[in-house]
Amino acid sequence: MPEVHFTLRWPDGTEENCYSPSTAIHQHLSAGTAYPMPDFLTRARAGLNAASDRVAAKYGYACSSALDQLARIEARAATQPADGQVTCLQLI
Template sequence: MPVTHFVVRWPDGKEERCYSPSTIVRDYLHPGAYALDDFLARAHEGLEAASGRVREKFGYACSSALDQWSAIERTATQYRSHPAAQVTVVSVD
């Protein structure tokens, strides 16, 4: 199963390289700017779908995808008080 990484630029300009165990995340995230809530919904759905692909192939969920989601959610909490916060997906490869 091909691993896919995506680079996210948070509202404060910090960039983070994120992990997905499957290319299916490309169906959910594309380079460009997203409102924080939209980004979170897309990232969550994409990482859930990626973990599901692992489950289908190997019989168990991907803990790394779930850990990545937790890290994204944790980072996002600091921007929740900014209603216009945007997250930029720099790349998906």
């Protein structure tokens, strides 16, 4: 299953490298696009849950790496301004 690494820029200007175990994240985030925080969180949840579901369909168990990544994103988002924007810099 092809994995995807994606880079985010948070409202405070910090950048974070993230991981998805599946290309499913491409259906939810686009490189070079800035998302309002609530929209970004909805997209990240949908994309990483879809990626975990693909792993489950293939291997019979959810992907803990996708769920861990989502937990890290949600924790970081909680420290950012709710009205800020998150930019997806790249997906590779």
